[in-house]
Amino acid sequence: MAGKSFYESRNPMINEESIAKISARDGYLSGEAMSIDGAINKTLILFSILVITSFISYIMPSTLLMITGAIGGLIAVLVASFKPHTSPIAAPVYTAFEGLFVGSISAVYAAQTQGIVFNAISLTFGTLLLMVILYKYKIITVTEKLRSGIIIATGAIALVYLLGFIFQLFGYNIPYIHQGGLMGIGFSLLVIGIAALNLLLDFDNFDKAEKYGAPKYMEWFCAMGLMVTLVWLYIEFLRLLSKLNRD
Numbered sequence: 001m002a003g004k005s006f007y008e009s010r011n012p013m014i015n016e017e018s019i020a021k022i023s024a025r026d027g028y029l030s031g032e033a034m035s036i037d038g039a040i041n042k043t044l045i046l047f048s049i050l051v052i053t054s055f056i057s058y059i060m061p062s063t064l065l066m067i068t069g070a071i072g073g074l075i076a077v078l079v080a081s082f083k084p085h086t087s088p089i090a091a092p093v094y095t096a097f098e099g100l101f102v103g104s105i106s107a108v109y110a111a112q113t114q115g116i117v118f119n120a121i122s123l124t125f126g127t128l129l130l131m132v133i134l135y136k137y138k139i140i141t142v143t144e145k146l147r148s149g150i151i152i153a154t155g156a157i158a159l160v161y162l163l164g165f166i167f168q169l170f171g172y173n174i175p176y177i178h179q180g181g182l183m184g185i186g187f188s189l190l191v192i193g194i195a196a197l198n199l200l201l202d203f204d205n206f207d208k209a210e211k212y213g214a215p216k217y218m219e220w221f222c223a224m225g226l227m228v229t230l231v232w233l234y235i236e237f238l239r240l241l242s243k244l245n246r247d
Contacts, residue, residue: 070097112242
């Protein structure tokens with residue numbers, strides 16, 4: 001498959017050159033090429049799976065489910081990133097595991113703040129709609145320079161979160177990541193902005209894959225990429241709303 005990992009900074013990334021290579025190599029294997037409609041349908045299937053497993057873990061949350069969901073989801077994404085042709089299996093598996101994580105962590109936040117889950121869901125879908133409009137009407141055009149900038153910014157955030165996790169193991173905390181106040185809220189808004197921009201890359205992947213006649217399995221791969229971004233965006237909204245509730 002592609003020569004580099006598509007899983008960079010919490011979201012499967014794939015550029016135009018990679019899509020073209022995959023299409024040239026594997027497109028002939030199936031009589032049917034990827035379509036945007038097909039990718040949208042796969043996204044709806046994955047979202048349905050996410051809702052089901054999230055609901056299950058929300059009504060009976062546990063640390064075990066949260067950890068299992070996070071690790072299982074990460075493994076599934078990594079498998080699909082290195083071997084995109086496994087996406088028809090890896091994508092549903094990822095979404096099922098991720099639902100366990102999302103439902104459990106949502107229950108934790110809901111126990112602290114009434115109505116926070118509904119508000120986070122509303123903000124997530126509101127942001128999705130806004131980015132669809134910005135992309136569809138070419139108010140923001142995804143250029144290679146913009147794509148590179150978003151990927152670098154996303155990588156920087158992933159590095160900060162990774163360092164924060166490592167520091168916590170030794171009893172230290174990086175300021176502002178989880179704290180309230182103006183700086184903490186500002187950090188969350190920055191992360192949400194970058195996560196929202198990642199949606200533009202996901203939409204562009206849909207278009208590019210159809211343009212190059214990518215193999216049918218890329219519908220699952222692109223749909224999974226969009227789901228990864230939406231889950232990330234939702235979690236960041238939970239964090240932001242939690243910080244706002246402290247002040």
